[in-house]
Amino acid sequence: MSNTNIWTEKYRPTKFEEMVGQNEIIKRVKSLVQAMNIPHFLFAGPAGTGKSTLALITVRELFGEKWRENYLELNASDERGIDVVRQKVKDFARTMALENVPFKVIFLDEADALTKEAQQALRRTMENYSTTCRFILSCNYSSKIIEPIQSRCVTFRFKLLEKKDIHKIVKKITESEKLKLSDEAFESLYEASEGDCRRAINLLQATSSISFDITSEMISIIGSETKPKDIRVVLDYALAGDFENAREKLLDIMLNESISGTDMIKAIQKEIWNLQIEPELKVKLTEKTGEVEFRMIEGSDDFIQLQSLLASFVLAGQGKN
Amino acid sequence: MTLSEKYRIKKFSEAVERDKEIAEIKKFLNDFPKKKALILYGPAGTGKTSLSIVSALENNFEILELNASDLRNRQSLEARLKPATEQQALFKKSKIILMDEIDGVTGTTDAGGIQELVRLIVTTKYPIIMTCNDVWQLKFSQLRQKAKLIELKPLSLNAIFSILIKIAEKEGIRSGNDFLKQVAIKSQGDLRAAINDLQSYSANYDIEIDMQEKRDVEESIFNILRKLFKNREPFLDLFDRTNLSLDEIMLWIEENIPKEYKNIALAKAYYALGNADVFRGRIYRNQSWRFLIYQNIFQSAGISLAKTSQHPATFTKYERPRRILKIWMHNQKIEKRKTISKKYARFVHCSTKRILRDFNLLKPIINQEDVQKKLRLSEEEIDFLNKN
Structure with missing residues (x-):
């Protein structure tokens, strides 16, 4: 356990045995790691289900104490384009791996944030450095990853953590931090977390700063x-x-x-169903919302498209469409 | 040949009311290459092009003239200008490069044109003279630093009047002085307009001069918005008379639609603006500049025809676009939020974007003393956390 007051880090598992949930995946990854030779991995699944954690455990197991030297973590949604990603990969992959493993590991988080073109470039990079590097890609939806990359990776699909899993994690924290959390409060916590473990822990810590x-x-x-x-x-x-x-x-x-x-x-689309208007209008407005969301992809200024949607709501307010 | 071409000055001494400016131009040419470029700026018909050409004639220099319309992009500008700035002129004559009407070099159609000009000024072996109407546009900021600026103010009524008398005499136009004076007044200091009017009216000089009739001058954005919102017409060339880009105009329209349109017209207008934006997105993504036509039509005709009938010509107070300013001010305010999120994100194996989204939730976690230390937050960043 690392010595920090950020609970998501403090209670982040560092061994396969400490992971909660995703049992099948852990079993398979573990056996691959123990053979000291892994293929490229693609971790697909919702936020807060253990993708980054499993990547970190994997490199710790492979490289032991020296894991930091042999591990590069990149976040596709933060890097300014594929060129930056490639350059960083290139610089990192140029030197040989330390310790007795013949490769280094690159973890590319939120790989589905890359465009199709960028993914094509990434695929080339993966090929070029496959002798010295293994990639672990993470994404929310594997369908957003192009076929050629998927076929080069072993895909693991992470499921949302079950209520009992989250409960197990939360209980460990409340005991260690000496918190009081009623069953009812846990229910609210679980509901607000929407199965996202990171969010559950953050909520718990933020609330504990009050009482x-x-x-x-x-x-x-x-x-x-945060809504x-x-x-x-x-x-x-x-x-x-x-x-x-x-x-x-x-x-x-x-x-x-x-x-x-x-x-x-997306938030507007959900809110439509809570409005006090005729159900037919709700359907009409949903149609408009969908169309505007589609136009946002093609357009360049989201706010102009949103104003167009607001104007449709003005009409709906008068019973027109 | 039009009279305005025929009577273009050929020597500095023929110019009227320009002694000070001519001295400045001569100084620029003598001091070259201390300053390598000169911008003559002022409204139409004040002698910008004429004085540039005379500068070459008087010194027996060759002149290489380029109009904005010659330039489509950086490549063509480079191809035409670069050899000229680097080679010796024929017969060892020196030359002047004239870039006329650089107002027309826009950021969009002449991609990189201004930057290329700036670069050429640095490398040129020959003086460059540029002309434009409004030198204070944002896009010229770099050019302004590199060039000497000379302003040409509109000519006085008397100056124009005296020139018109001379030309009328030489051309045998027997019109009374009253007529010439009216032409001079109407020109508002634009000599070329005055001479053109003289030519067109002189055939039948007994007709009344329509003082209301306006020349095609630049229109203010407020006038353009007025026409767009009040009239119901399939406008296509409405935006030709402004220096604002289509994108800037879009912001003006976006801001002011609700001041004029309600209900169905409001929805239709924003839908049209949305269409314009969709094509703009395609232009940005694919560089398909042809789509500018569609953007233009949707944000002109599309907006004007969104209503079912003309609006009465009452006064509406249009507002400047506020959104961009607001976003900018907001970004200044939350700049620290971004830098903090970035530091925190690296620490917890998460994207900065996700941290930004959950910032309010995470604030009490980040704002612990040992976490602040671990993330190496600056004093300003800690200050920000405590205040917000």
Whole structure:
């Protein structure tokens, strides 16, 4: 256990045996690692299910103490394009691996953030350095990874952690940190985490900074911090015909909470079903929302497309479509 | 040949009201290569091109003239200009490179044109003279630093009047002084316009001069928005008379649609603007500049025809686009949030984007003393955490 007050790190498993859930995957990865020769891996699955953790355990097992020298972690959604990725891979792969393993390991997180073209380039890079490097790619959906890369990797599909798994992890933390967490509060925590273990732990720690005796109300207050708030307010303004206030509020929310246009439109799509309007209109608005989301992909300015959607809500507010 | 071409000055001494400016031009040519480029700027018909050409004639230099319309992109500019700036002129004559009307070199159609000009100024062996109407545009900021600037103000009424009298005399146009004075007044300091008017009216000089009739001058964005929103017309060339780019105009339209349109017109207008944006996205992604035509049509005709009838010509107070400024100000404010997230992300094997999204939740976790230390947060960053 590392000596830090960031619980997601402090309680991150460092051995295969400490992992909770994903039993089949762990068994298979472990046997590959023990043979000291791994193929490329593709870890697919939702956030907070153990992909990064398993990658870290893999390199620790392979390289022991010297794992840091033989391991490169990149996040595709943060790097400024495939050229940067390639350069970093090249610099890293140039030298021989230390210890008695003949290769190094590159972990490319959120590989599905790369465009198809970038993935083609990545595939070349994987081939060029396959003698000296193994890749572990992670993604949410393996369907977003191009076929040639998938075929070069052994794919593991991570499932959402079950409630009992999350409970096991949370219990370990509450005992070690001397927290009080009622069953009811755990239910709220699990619900707010949506099966994402990282999120569950972060929620727990953030709430513990208020009190060591955690109630289900505290969890729901803290949990709502990260949801796009006030979307309802935006839509209510629009339905009441006040376009200008609606878009002002929309921009404020997007800026203050760093929400992208695509995330915003997903949130709007969900909120439609909570509105007090005719069901037929809800279907119509969903159709508009879908169309606008599609146009965002082709367009260059999400906010212009969102305004177009708000204008549709103004019409819906008057029973028109 | 038009009269305005025929009576273009051929010597500095023929120019009227330009003594100071001519002295400055001569100084520029003498001091070359102290400053390598000169920008003559001012409204139309103030002698920018004429003085540039005379600068060459008086010194017996060759002149290599390029119009903005000759340039489509960096390659063609480079191909034409680079040999010229590097080779010796024929018969060992020196030369002047004239880049006329650089207002027309835009960021979009003449990709890289301005940057290429800046680069050429650095390497040129011959003086470069450029002309433009508005030297204070943002895109010229680099050029301004590299070049000497000379402003040409509109000519006085008397100057234009005296020139018109001379030309009328030589051409045998027997019109009264009153007529010439009216032509001069109407020109508003634009000599070329005055001479053109003289030519067109002189055939039947007894007709009344329409003082209301405006020349094709640059229109303010406010006028353009007025036409777009009040009239219902399939506008296509509405944006030709402004220096603003289509993208800038799009922001103006976006800001002001709700001031004019309600309900169905509002929805239709934003839909049209969305269409324009879709084509803009395709231009950016594939460099298919041809799609500019579609962007233009959707954001002009598309917006104007979104309503079912003309709007009454009442006054509407249009606003400057506020969104970009707001985003910029916000980014200044949360700059620290980004740098903190970046440091934290590396530590917890996660993307910066995801940390940014959960920033509010993570704040109490990051804002612990030993975590601050571990992440090596700066004092400003810690300050930010405590204040927000």
